[in-house]
Amino acid sequence: MKILIDILTPKQCMLFEKLSVRLRSEGHRVFEVTRDYREVNQLLKMKGITARVVGKHGGKSLRNKLEASVQRTLELTSIAAELEPDVVVSFSSPEISRVAFGLGIPHICLNDSPHSEAVARLTVPLATMLLTPRIIPKRAWIKFGIQHDRIIQYNAIDPWAWLKDFKPNRKILTQLGLEKCKPIVVFRTEEAFASYLLGKTSETPVWMPLLKNLLKSTANLQVVVVPRYEAEVTFLTQALRDRALVCKSIVDSPSLLTYASVFIGAGGTMTAEAALLGIPAFSCYPDKPHLIEKCLIEKGLVIREDDCMKLGAKVLNTLRNIDHVRDLQEARARKLTSSFEDPIEVIVKAIEKAS
Secondary structure, X not given: OEEEEEOOOHHHHHHHHHHHHHXXXXXXXXXXXEEEOHHXXXXXXXXXXXXXXXXXXXXXXXXXXXXXXXXXXXXXXXXXXXXXXXXXXXXXXXXXXXXXXHHOOOEEEEOOOOOOHHHHHHHHHHOOEEEEEOOOOOHHHHOOOOOHHHEEEEOOOOOHHHHOOOOOOXXXXXXXXXXXXXXXXXXXXXXXXXXXXXXXXXXXXXXXXXXXXXXXXXXXXXXXXXXXXXXXXXXXXXXXXXXXXXXXXXXXXXXHHHOOOEEEEOOOHHHHHHHHOOOOXXXXXXXXXXXXXXXXXXXXXXXXXXXXXXXXXXXXXXXXOHHHHHHHHHHHHHHHHOOOOOHHHHHHHHHHHXX
């Protein structure tokens, strides 16, 4: 069977790497495509994955997003028509969704973000099957125009696919010049270019005042900032100078998080990774909590705080009691994941059934 997979984000790279290995082990022919997008291209290279670059990320403006999407759809149409895959797989790629539907190719669509309404409206109704975590109720998807029986739920959240048998690479500390004996705080910028956050973020990350206060109040603190976009790298490097390490390229985030004392993010994939790894995780997501974040908050694995001063106090308290807090977090993570199933197994079954 020929399977075409579209990889658009770092999370999708992590997830689809596992899926591709599994599919190839069963004798299927797998073809990966991606787009010109800084973090994804770097992560694919890091993992030794060869994916054909088709089109580019549209950036922040709605017009640029639309024009990039239209052009990419045309290019993918030619590729899919030539390749003639038996199944297409994506994490709600608007372009490959339209191509698969237009060419009559079964499309296995994954999504865990009903809050990203624009993407859901463009992809979910066209999917042959939609696969999603069980903690997201089917009604959250049906409103976009998909039938109840075309939704398959699995008992896990997506990062479990690559974390369930994960072993950290200690070399990450050497690569970044970090010392294990000193506290490490990792910051991740919010997804400011996402359509669902347009107009809700500023040029300066919401946690910047907190970061500066932590550096003033905590001795020997090692701060690592993981930006998403090139412009953020430039801005943060200039703003923080030598007071924090700003990653200029993609990093092995699960390994970095394993050695972190605290993680501060905005409810994205790294927040979920930190939570499942038992790392004290804080979120200052610049909108109301989405369903995945809400679940992790309810399980005590993520602390949500919109007030920067209050967040700073909670982070400092965590650092002062890090051993105790870490033990609690790891226990909570084990309790949550003990009943998880492997999302890859569910996806493979859906692909084989759809072909």
